[in-house]
Amino acid sequence: MRCNRPGCTGEIDETGFCGECNHRPLPQAAPDASPGGCGAPGCGTTGRQWSVNGIVTMPTWPSRDPTSRIMAQSTAFDAVRRCGRDGCDGRLNPVTASGAPRVRGFCPKCGKSFSLEPRLKPGDLVADQYRIEGPLARSGFGWVFLARDEHLDNRYVVLKGLVNANDARAAEMAVRERQYLTRLDHPNIVRIYNAVTHYDAEMDEHLGYIVMDYIDGDSLQQSRLTALRAGARCGRRDVDCAAMPLDHVLGYGLQILAALEYLHDQGLVYCDLKPDNVMRGADRIVLIDLGGVTEPPGRGGAFTPPFAPSKEELKEHGATVRSDVFSLGKTLEYLLRAGVDRSPELGRADPGGISVAAESFRRAIRRATADDLEDRFAGAAEFAEQLTGVVHELNGLRHGIESRAPSARFAPTSRLIDAGLGSVPPLTRWTAPADPAGAERPPEPEEIMAGLPLPRVDPADPAARYLAGGDDPGPRELLGLLAADSAGDSAELLLRGARAHLELGDPDAAWEILDRAAALLPEPGHRWRLGWFRGLAALAQHRTKAALDQFAGVCDMLPGEAEPKLAMALCAESLQQSDRAERLHTAVWRRDRSMVSAAFGLARTRLARQDRDGAVAVLDEVPAISLHRDAARIAAVRALVEPVVGHAAQPADVLRAATLTRPDRLRLDHGEPDGKARQRLTALVRQIALDTGVTAAAADPVVLGSPCTRNGLRDLLERSLRDLARQAAGPDESDALVDLANRVRTRTLLTGWRH
The missing domain is CATH 1.10.510.10 (Transferase(Phosphotransferase) domain 1)
Structure with a gap:
C-alpha cells in the first residue's frame, strides 16, 4: 500500500507507517464543518475582508472555539518517532499487536526507555499561571498545548514542549527556538511570551516549555485540505x-x-x-x-x-x-x-x-x-x-482596473510604438499614392527597438553616477568614452555603448560590445540585462524570432515586470502570432495605463480581427492626462476609416470617424481650429466617405456636411485638397493636389466623368 500523504510516494510497511515520511496514511475523513469554500459570499466566509500590502484582498474565516481544535487521542500518535539519544535513530513507536502505536517502551536499537505521550494533562497548572486545556498538535520534536493564562483574564496561549526529554536533538532545537523567538519581533512570526518549566513527577524531571501567542486559524496545509473538501460539498456552479x-x-x-x-x-x-x-x-x-x-x-x-x-x-x-x-x-x-x-x-x-x-x-x-x-x-x-x-x-x-507601481528594473519612457497609426497622414498620401497598408500593420523591428525602455542603471556599477545623472549622454558621446577605453569594469557603460551603436545603425558593433559586457555580468541575477540588449540587437537585424526568445528569457528572470511582456507582445505581433500578442498586450495595458504602446498594440490586434469598434474602445481608454491622448484619438479616427485586412470601411464607421475628427473632440495643431494636421485628417475622412458612398440625412456638419450627399462631399473634398495644396513644399506637389481637387469637382459630372 502506498502512502497517501501529499508529496510522498513511499510504501506503508508492516508497522503501519510509511518507510519514507514515517507517518501513518491519512484517514479518509468525512467532510467537516470547518471554514472553507471558494471565498464567494455565502461559501464558508464571514463576508469581512483583510488586505495584504493593499493589493490582495483576502476573505476572513469565522472564528472557532479554540478548544474545538484539541487533538483526539486516536489521532495523537500517527507518526514514527526516532530515539535521538546519542545519535541513535531507532524507531520508537512500532505498532502493538492491536495495531495501535506503542507510546511507551524501550528503543529497539539502543534499549533506552522512552515515552511519547503528552507530558501535560487537561487541568494541569504550569508555572502557577497556565491552565492546560489539551494537546493541539505536535511539531517536529515537541508537543503543542492549548492553555489559558490565568494571570491575564484567561487569555488563550500555546505551550510548546518536548516529546521526549531524553532526545538530545529535540532539546537542542527547543533551546535554539527559544533563543531565536525571544529576539524576533515581526507580525508574521509567532510571538513568544514566556519560557517556563514544569515538574513531571512521574518521570521525576523538570521539562521546559515555550509560551507563545495563540493563532486563531488553521495551518495552510489544513486550509488546503479544507478547500478540497469544500469543493465536494459547495454546490456553487x-x-x-x-x-x-x-x-x-x-x-x-x-x-x-x-x-x-x-x-x-x-x-x-x-x-x-x-x-x-x-x-x-x-x-x-x-x-x-x-x-x-x-x-x-x-x-x-x-x-x-x-x-x-x-x-x-x-x-x-x-x-x-x-x-x-x-x-x-x-x-x-x-x-x-x-x-x-x-x-x-x-x-x-x-x-x-x-x-x-x-x-x-x-x-x-x-x-x-x-x-x-x-x-x-x-x-x-x-x-x-x-x-x-x-x-x-x-x-x-x-x-480591468489599473494596478501598477513604478518598476524598479526599467526606466520610464515617453516613446510611443504605434506603427504610424497615431499620426496624421502626410501629403504623400495624396501626391504619391500607393496601396495603403492596413491599419493593423505591426511596427517595424527598428521602431520596436527604438521605443522599448532601457533598464535602470545598476547602482553598484562603477559608472552608475555618470549614467544615472540628469544629462543623458548622446550615442556619439558614449562611443567616444568607449573608444578612449573608459569603460573599465563598467558593464553598464558597455551596454549603453551597444545601444548607441544600434541607434547609429551598426548592430554588428553592438554585438561585439555585448560580448565584452557578458564577461562582466557573471551572476545569473544580472544576466537579464544582457538578454534585454541582445533582444534589441536582434531587432536591429530584423531577427524578430531571436529577439522574442531573448525577451522571453528576460521574462523568466523577471516574471513580475511588464516591460518584457510588452517587448514579447510587439515581437509576437510582428511574427503574426496574433493570439499571443493580444494576450500580452492586454495584460500590460490592463495593469498600467501609462504604457500606451500596449494600447496601440491591442488596438492593432483587434483590427486584425476586423473589430474596429473594439480597437476604438481600447484607444478611448488612454487617459486624458497622457502625452499620447491626441495620438490615440487620431488612431481611433484612422482605425475607423483605413482599410483593415484588405476590407474597406463601412459607412457607419466613416460617420463615426467624422464625429471624432471635430475640433471639440480632437485637439490638433496646438489647439488651432484649422491647422495643417486637421486639414489633412479632415481630407482623409472626406475622401474615404466619398469612396465608400456615404450619404446620411444627419451627419457631422463640419466634416461631412448635413445632410451628407455625394455632391456635397465632392465640394467639401475639393476644398480640403486645395487647402492641402497650400501646404505643399514645392510646385510639383502643389500642382498634383490641385489636379486632384479639379478631378473631384461636382461640375466634372457634366462632361460624363464618373468617379
Whole structure:
C-alpha cells in the first residue's frame, strides 16, 4: 500500500507507517464543518475582508472555539518517532499487536526507555499561571498545548514542549527556538511570551516549555485540505472551490516573504518552510515552529521533503537564503496544485483572461525552485518584488482596473510604438499614392527597438553616477568614452555603448560590445540585462524570432515586470502570432495605463480581427492626462476609416470617424481650429466617405456636411485638397493636389466623368 500523504510516494510497511515520511496514511475523513469554500459570499466566509500590502484582498474565516481544535487521542500518535539519544535513530513507536502505536517502551536499537505521550494533562497548572486545556498538535520534536493564562483574564496561549526529554536533538532545537523567538519581533512570526518549566513527577524531571501567542486559524496545509473538501460539498456552479485562488496564494506568499526577509536581515534562515508551519490567522499569515532556524550556512537543516532542496545542495552549500526561497516556491506551488486540472486560472480555459498572470506565477515558481541555487531569486526581497508584479498583473486582468507601481528594473519612457497609426497622414498620401497598408500593420523591428525602455542603471556599477545623472549622454558621446577605453569594469557603460551603436545603425558593433559586457555580468541575477540588449540587437537585424526568445528569457528572470511582456507582445505581433500578442498586450495595458504602446498594440490586434469598434474602445481608454491622448484619438479616427485586412470601411464607421475628427473632440495643431494636421485628417475622412458612398440625412456638419450627399462631399473634398495644396513644399506637389481637387469637382459630372 502506498502512502497517501501529499508529496510522498513511499510504501506503508508492516508497522503501519510509511518507510519514507514515517507517518501513518491519512484517514479518509468525512467532510467537516470547518471554514472553507471558494471565498464567494455565502461559501464558508464571514463576508469581512483583510488586505495584504493593499493589493490582495483576502476573505476572513469565522472564528472557532479554540478548544474545538484539541487533538483526539486516536489521532495523537500517527507518526514514527526516532530515539535521538546519542545519535541513535531507532524507531520508537512500532505498532502493538492491536495495531495501535506503542507510546511507551524501550528503543529497539539502543534499549533506552522512552515515552511519547503528552507530558501535560487537561487541568494541569504550569508555572502557577497556565491552565492546560489539551494537546493541539505536535511539531517536529515537541508537543503543542492549548492553555489559558490565568494571570491575564484567561487569555488563550500555546505551550510548546518536548516529546521526549531524553532526545538530545529535540532539546537542542527547543533551546535554539527559544533563543531565536525571544529576539524576533515581526507580525508574521509567532510571538513568544514566556519560557517556563514544569515538574513531571512521574518521570521525576523538570521539562521546559515555550509560551507563545495563540493563532486563531488553521495551518495552510489544513486550509488546503479544507478547500478540497469544500469543493465536494459547495454546490456553487459559478466558481471552482477545489483550489486556493491564485490571488490568495500570492497573498500568502507575500506575507511569508515579509517574514523571511526579516529573518534573513537578522542573519538567520528558516530551514523548514512548508504548509504545516504556516498559520492563516484572522488577518495575517504567521510562521510558527522556529526549531529549525539557524545561521547560514547551516549544515543539515531541518527541511522536509518535498519542500527541501536537494541533498547535494545542502551538503555543498548548507542552509542558505536561497534554500528558503526554494522551499517557499515549492510551498506556493503545492498550495495551488489542487487546481492544475480543474481551476480555470491554471487550466486551458481562460474565461477571466488571466492566463498571462497564471503563466507569470509559473515563471516565478520555476525561478524560485531552479536546481542551481545561483539561478534562483537572490533573496526574499527580490522574490517579493516579482510576486508583487504578478499581483498587479492579475488585478488588472481580473478587474480591468489599473494596478501598477513604478518598476524598479526599467526606466520610464515617453516613446510611443504605434506603427504610424497615431499620426496624421502626410501629403504623400495624396501626391504619391500607393496601396495603403492596413491599419493593423505591426511596427517595424527598428521602431520596436527604438521605443522599448532601457533598464535602470545598476547602482553598484562603477559608472552608475555618470549614467544615472540628469544629462543623458548622446550615442556619439558614449562611443567616444568607449573608444578612449573608459569603460573599465563598467558593464553598464558597455551596454549603453551597444545601444548607441544600434541607434547609429551598426548592430554588428553592438554585438561585439555585448560580448565584452557578458564577461562582466557573471551572476545569473544580472544576466537579464544582457538578454534585454541582445533582444534589441536582434531587432536591429530584423531577427524578430531571436529577439522574442531573448525577451522571453528576460521574462523568466523577471516574471513580475511588464516591460518584457510588452517587448514579447510587439515581437509576437510582428511574427503574426496574433493570439499571443493580444494576450500580452492586454495584460500590460490592463495593469498600467501609462504604457500606451500596449494600447496601440491591442488596438492593432483587434483590427486584425476586423473589430474596429473594439480597437476604438481600447484607444478611448488612454487617459486624458497622457502625452499620447491626441495620438490615440487620431488612431481611433484612422482605425475607423483605413482599410483593415484588405476590407474597406463601412459607412457607419466613416460617420463615426467624422464625429471624432471635430475640433471639440480632437485637439490638433496646438489647439488651432484649422491647422495643417486637421486639414489633412479632415481630407482623409472626406475622401474615404466619398469612396465608400456615404450619404446620411444627419451627419457631422463640419466634416461631412448635413445632410451628407455625394455632391456635397465632392465640394467639401475639393476644398480640403486645395487647402492641402497650400501646404505643399514645392510646385510639383502643389500642382498634383490641385489636379486632384479639379478631378473631384461636382461640375466634372457634366462632361460624363464618373468617379
